[in-house]
Amino acid sequence: xxxxxxxxxxxxxxxxxxxxxxxxxxxxxxxxxxxxxxxxxxxxxxxxxxxxxxxxxxxxxxxxxxxxxxxxxxxxxxxxxxxxxxxxxxxxxxxxxxxxxxxxxxxxxxxxxxxxxxxxxxxxxxxxxxxxxxxxxxxxxxxxxxxxxxxxxxxxxxxxxxxxxxxxxxxxxxxxxxxxxxxxxxxxxxxxxxxxxxxxxxxxxxxxxxxxxxxxxxxxxxxxxxxxxxxxxxxxxxxxxxxxxxxxxxxxxxxxxxxxxxxxxxxxxxxxxxxxxxxxxxxxxxxxxxxxxxxxxxxxxxxxxxxxxxxxxxxxxxxxxxxxxxxxxxxxxxxxxxxxxxxxxxxxxxxxxxxxxxxxxxxxxxxxxxxxxxxxxxxxxxxxxxxxxxxxxxxxxxxxxxxxxxxxxxxxxxxxxxxxxxxxxxxxxxxxxxxxxxxxxxxxxxxxxxxxxxxxxxxxxxxxxxxxxxxxxxxxxxxxxxxxxxxxxxxxxxxxxxxxxxxxxxxxxxxxxxxxxxxxxxxxxxxxxxxxxxxxxxxxxxxxxxxxxxxxxxxxxxxxxxxxxxxxxxxxxxxxxxxxxxxxxxxxxxxxxxxxxxxxxxxxxxxxxxxxxxxxxxxxxxxxxxxxxxxxxxxxxxxxxxxxxxxxxxxxxxxxxxxxxxxxxxxxxxxxxxxxxxxxxxxxxxxxxxxxxxxxxxxxxxxxxxxxxxxxxxxxxxxxxxxxxxxxxxxxxxxxxxxxxxxxxxxxxxxxxxxxxxxxxxxxxxxxxxxxxxxxxxxxxxxxxxxxxxxxxxxxxxxxxxxxxxxxxxxxxxxxxxxxxxxxxxxxxxxxxxxxxxxxxxxxxxxxxxxxxxxxxxxxxxxxxxxxxxxxxxx
Numbered sequence: 001x002x003x004x005x006x007x008x009x010x011x012x013x014x015x016x017x018x019x020x021x022x023x024x025x026x027x028x029x030x031x032x033x034x035x036x037x038x039x040x041x042x043x044x045x046x047x048x049x050x051x052x053x054x055x056x057x058x059x060x061x062x063x064x065x066x067x068x069x070x071x072x073x074x075x076x077x078x079x080x081x082x083x084x085x086x087x088x089x090x091x092x093x094x095x096x097x098x099x100x101x102x103x104x105x106x107x108x109x110x111x112x113x114x115x116x117x118x119x120x121x122x123x124x125x126x127x128x129x130x131x132x133x134x135x136x137x138x139x140x141x142x143x144x145x146x147x148x149x150x151x152x153x154x155x156x157x158x159x160x161x162x163x164x165x166x167x168x169x170x171x172x173x174x175x176x177x178x179x180x181x182x183x184x185x186x187x188x189x190x191x192x193x194x195x196x197x198x199x200x201x202x203x204x205x206x207x208x209x210x211x212x213x214x215x216x217x218x219x220x221x222x223x224x225x226x227x228x229x230x231x232x233x234x235x236x237x238x239x240x241x242x243x244x245x246x247x248x249x250x251x252x253x254x255x256x257x258x259x260x261x262x263x264x265x266x267x268x269x270x271x272x273x274x275x276x277x278x279x280x281x282x283x284x285x286x287x288x289x290x291x292x293x294x295x296x297x298x299x300x301x302x303x304x305x306x307x308x309x310x311x312x313x314x315x316x317x318x319x320x321x322x323x324x325x326x327x328x329x330x331x332x333x334x335x336x337x338x339x340x341x342x343x344x345x346x347x348x349x350x351x352x353x354x355x356x357x358x359x360x361x362x363x364x365x366x367x368x369x370x371x372x373x374x375x376x377x378x379x380x381x382x383x384x385x386x387x388x389x390x391x392x393x394x395x396x397x398x399x400x401x402x403x404x405x406x407x408x409x410x411x412x413x414x415x416x417x418x419x420x421x422x423x424x425x426x427x428x429x430x431x432x433x434x435x436x437x438x439x440x441x442x443x444x445x446x447x448x449x450x451x452x453x454x455x456x457x458x459x460x461x462x463x464x465x466x467x468x469x470x471x472x473x474x475x476x477x478x479x480x481x482x483x484x485x486x487x488x489x490x491x492x493x494x495x496x497x498x499x500x501x502x503x504x505x506x507x508x509x510x511x512x513x514x515x516x517x518x519x520x521x522x523x524x525x526x527x528x529x530x531x532x533x534x535x536x537x538x539x540x541x542x543x544x545x546x547x548x549x550x551x552x553x554x555x556x557x558x559x560x561x562x563x564x565x566x567x568x569x570x571x572x573x574x575x576x577x578x579x580x581x582x583x584x585x586x587x588x589x590x591x592x593x594x595x596x597x598x599x600x601x602x603x604x605x606x607x608x609x610x611x612x613x614x615x616x617x618x619x620x621x622x623x624x625x626x627x628x629x630x631x632x633x634x635x636x637x638x639x640x641x642x643x644x645x646x647x648x649x650x651x652x653x654x655x656x657x658x659x660x661x662x663x664x665x666x667x668x669x670x671x672x673x674x675x676x677x678x679x680x681x682x683x684x685x686x687x688x689x690x691x692x693x694x695x696x697x698x699x700x701x702x703x704x705x706x707x708x709x710x711x712x713x714x715x716x717x718x719x720x721x722x723x724x725x726x727x728x729x730x731x732x733x734x735x736x737x738x739x740x741x742x743x744x745x746x747x748x749x750x751x752x753x754x755x756x757x758x759x760x761x762x763x764x765x766x767x768x769x770x771x772x773x774x775x776x777x778x779x780x781x782x783x784x785x786x787x788x789x790x791x792x793x794x795x796x797x798x799x800x801x802x803x804x805x806x807x808x809x810x811x812x813x814x815x816x817x818x819x820x821x822x823x824x825x826x827x828x829x830x831x832x833x834x835x836x837x838x839x840x841x842x843x844x845x846x847x848x849x850x851x852x853x854x855x856x857x858x859x860x861x862x863x864x865x866x867x868x869x870x871x872x873x874x875x
Contacts, residue, residue, distance in 0.1 A: 010552045012063030013592055019071045024079050031080050034068065034088050060095070061556075062595035068092045069100050073108040082110070082117035090124045098131025099591075099623040105136070106143040118147055119169060126171035133623075134659035141176040144169070160184035164193035171202055175209045182216040190217075191224030194239075203240020208271050210682075214245035222248075231259050238263055244270055244277050249287065254297075257287035261302040268333070272686040275723045282307050299324030306333045310749055310786065313341045321345040329362025335753045336366075336816070337786035343367025355380040358389065365392045370403035370811055370849050378411040385423055394425035399815040399853035401429045406848050409434050420445045428452050431848075433875045435459065443467065443476035453511070456482030470495060474502035481509050485517040493525035504531075507561075512537065512568050532557040536567055540575045551583035552596060559598025564630065577603050581612075588613045594620040602628035606638035618642060626663045629694075636667040643667075650675040655683075662687040666700045673703035681707035685727055695759050696730060704731040719744060725751045733760035737768035745776045756792020763797070770797035781805040789816040796820055796827075803830040809838035811853035818855040828860035843868040 008015040019030060058064045069092045076085035093100060113121065125132075125140050132140070148166045162185045167174055193199055209217075221239070222228050229251065239246070244267040246260055261284050267277045281304040288304075289297050294312060298305065298320050305328065321328065321342060328342055343364045350357055353376045358365065373381070381404060384390065393401065404426065419430055419438045427449045435441075435458055443463060451459070460482030463473055470491070473479050480502065488496070503510065503518055510518075519534035523542075532554040535542050546554045558580070567573045580600055586608075588594060594601070594617050601624045604612070613621050625631075625639060643664060647657050650672050658680045665676065665687050676684050688696065688704045708727050720743050725732055732755060748755075755769060773794065777783050780802045788795070788806060795817055798806075808814050814835050823831070832854065836842070841850070843865045851858065851873060 008064060008067075009058060009061050010556065012061065012067045012595075015064060016067040016071055019067070020074070027075055027079055031072075031076055031084065031088060034091065035084060062096065062598075063592050065092050065095050066100060066591060066595060069096070073105070077110045077113075082114050083120065086117050086120045086124070089121065093124060093128060098128055099620050101125075101128065101132045101136050101140070102619055103133070103135045103139040106139045109143055111143075111147065113147065122169050122171070126173065129172045134656040137173070138176065138656055141170075141173045144173060160186060160189075162189065164189045164196070167193045168196060168199075168202065172205050172208075174202075175206050175213060177213070179212060179216050182213065182220060185220050187220065187224040190220045191226055194221055194224065194226050200238040200240050203238075203242055204266060206241050207269055209241060209245075211245050211273055211276060214242050215247065217242055218245065218247065229256060231256055241266060241270060243267075244273075244280070246280065249283055252284075252287050254288050254290050254292065257284045258297070258300045258302070260284055261288060261304045265303050272682055272689070274689075275727050278307060278726065279723070295320035299327045302327070303331045303333060306331060306338070308338075309746070310337060310341065313338060313345075316342075316345055318345050318348040325360050325364075329360060329364055332363065334363065335790065337753060337790040339364055339367040340786045340789060341367075347372070352376065353380070355383040355387070358384050359387055362389065362392060363395070365389065366395050366397070366400070368400070370400050370815075370853065373400060373403040374407050374847070374849065376407065378407055381407055382421070385421065385426070390423045393423050397812070397815055398429065399811055399849050401426055402849040402852040403847075405429055405434075422449075424448055424450045428455065430455070431875060432458055443472045443479070446479055447475075447477040449477060451478040451481060453481050456480070457484070458482070460484075460487070470499050471502060474499055474506075478506075478509055480506045481511075483510075483514060485513070488514075488517045488521050491521070496521055496525055497529075512566065515566065533561050533566070536563070536576045540572060543575065543579045546579060546583070548583075555580065555583055555596045555600065556598070559596060559600045562599060563603050573603065577605065580604075581608060584612075586612055588617045588621065590614065590617050591620040593617060594624060598624075599627075601625055602631065604635075606632070606634035609635060609638035610641055613642075615646075618646065636664075639664060640667040651679075653679075655680065658683050666691075666696050668700075670699035670702055673700060674706065677703045677707035678710060681711050688731060689729060691730065698733075698760075701731040701760065702734055704728065705734040720747060722747050722750055725754060729754070730758055730760060732758050733762075733765070735765065737762075737764040740765060740768040741772055743772055748772050748776055752794070753790045753792065756790060756794045758793065761793060766794055766797040769794045779805065781807075783807070785810055785813050788813050793820060796822055798827070800826050800830040803827055804834045806834055807838060808834040809840075811835070811839070811850050814857065815853035815855065818853065818857055821856065823856070825860060828857045832857050832860045844870060846870070846873060848873045 019027065022030065069089065072085055072088050072092065076088060109121075122144055125144070129137065148169065149161050160181065162177065162181060167185075167189075170177075218228075218239070221242075228246075228248070243260060243263045249257075252260075261281065264277070264281060264284075267281075268274070270277070285301060285304045285307060288301055294308075294315070295317050298316065325346060328346075334342075343361065344367065346361065346364065347353065347357065347368070353368070353372050358368070358376075358380070361368070385393070385404075393404075396404075418440060419427070419434060420440045422430065428451060432454060435455060441459060441463065446459060446463075456479055460473060460479055463476075463479070464487070467473055474483075491499070500518075500522070507515075515534070516537045519530075519537045522530045522534055523538065532546065532550065535546060535554070536558055558576075563573060563576065567576060577600075580597075581604075584593065584597070588597065597604075601621060622639075622643075628635075631639070643661060647653060647661070650658075650668070653661070653676075658676060662683055665673065665684065668676075673684070684704055684707045688700070705728060708724055708731070720735060720739060725747065728734075752773070761769070773783075773787075773791070774780070777787050780798065783806060785807070788808075789812070806813075808817075808831065814831060817831055835854070835857075843861070846854075846869060851869070
């Protein structure tokens, strides 16, 4: 019986067939079982079957979930109470990736659901909104509105079917109402809706509302009894994300402007349109500071203070910053230069930092200099690390963290628990030498620590001498990183099998070498129960043991892993993929096979993607391919071929099609993207804004540039504006160097950090930006610390002479330059020389945090200078 039940894990289609063959009573019983929260073991005298474990594993299987989803749609509503069927659908869908909900699913949804069941099912769809495609969202909206419109018999087109309750039922789907439908909503109904206790909560989730629709909703709300200019009303009920598009600023007073700014804290969650939001905040900021100075209003401006210019921040008094610190310390979105200025203002009157003033700083803690941390009283430092402000330690740079550690490690009367009390993020910076000196370690202390692999190796060996039970070490958080092959080999078969689950639970922390050792050990002690994915880490000849009957288990097991981190050798990976193709018999025929293949989709060769995936399986495959971050150019071309085959050229695409294909737009040529840039510029720009940490193809960047060009009030080829630069992000690499040099001074000052973060600038562009910096800030010898740390990649254009002119007396400034990795040996030599001269240090004076801050610049030292570094600091 247990074998029969487990068979459904590997043959989920059989589960669907068996449930189709049941009579009504049997089907009812099966569905009731799905609703059970607790399963008692089934005792068959000589055998006890743990149904709970089997059921738990089954619901983690996409194939089983898919079968249950399909059979529920087919039969459940004819046999069971609709509320029970909705509960089954809810459980199955919440365990899926959202790929089950394809546009055609609405054809199988009942059109005559009872009101309570309809509301519950609508709530499920609202919760899964972000996981579904734009086409599916549109289809589900049509199904919901089809039912919501049913009792509405009035034929007068000027009267709306949309009531307050129906808006509430639609939830996030309210953004699919047309502009015309919104403008017909009765003022009474929209007023009733906005007065609901949970209306603000619902409006806080409409992340994909467009400015046009938001303005329409605001217009209807303005026509209702809701007073858009009443401070207490706005405070009490709020407008959710609609506030991000608030208009009619002419009659606002300073107090209401401040209230609206506070409400706009949430606007960063919106999908796009951030430039318009920044403009609105700037306008509200102007109103909020009318008849008062910036010093007087600073604490009441919410996160709009991020929009203050460097000169405005420099004009603030230390007293004003002190008074507003509770606001300033919680605001996100500060640039590094802004943080530096505000921290300096806040600490201006402090000769030595204390626990009290540090504990107030929050996000501004990152602006405290390493030297200031180092000169703090160690007791105050320990107090900081034990307080809530320690959550911001992970935001500190490596040099700042090392400065704190240096102070604590050289203190003779440190707490008895010493290093063991270090916060999680700081612990990983502790040297092996300092770990060796500590005596207070145990597995409980280390469970919550973040460890480097070298630390884990040392501590695993250390604790292994005093810990008799392997599970104590294996369950102690990241200590498993320190397990060596010799430790695995030393385990007898019983101990290894009994504790294998600990390895499985921490698989992402293990190195390929550790995994290989686990595979060999498992093969040696119990090859019949070896988790199939481990075969991929053994020599390729072991793949022959995967017979046709074991293929499905192999694919499911391997499909849950990231193959590129499991098998590092590309030739070996290709052999594994060849075996995968063999198991698939050269084709992915349906959605079930896609479920089985899992993450292996990302490694299928281009020819397989182009010809081996059936049309029936393609939609689910495409959902899986969204998560592939390292497709080859051949794979991308194959995906593009299939997309064009399915949807035709971009000029034929609808809004929903473009949204759904957004993750793949970078695969298309410039000519193909030209249409998208013209028809749907917002989608193209939103797609570009999500490409964090990657350098998109040049043609894609040019398309983004073109879309901004087309939507800009003035041609962006002359005098780039703040809005243009903000929206372009990485596509700023498309500006001509001459245009960058013609930028307004204020535009450069406000955007320098954003421009410094662009990875794709050419040498001439960087040179132009350097010249602009000299125009704005004077020669490099006059630059302040916040100027230097805001340059980013632009600093690479500084020649050796200019680098030596910089004030590099602060190791934090040097560390910010060290974040660039493309320095020439001559430039690195100049940075090192400038730091030593400006700080007055000799090589023998350097502390460990100086060495960390210098980073790769240390390579510019002469071989005669390296021996001068103190051993105690180096280690």
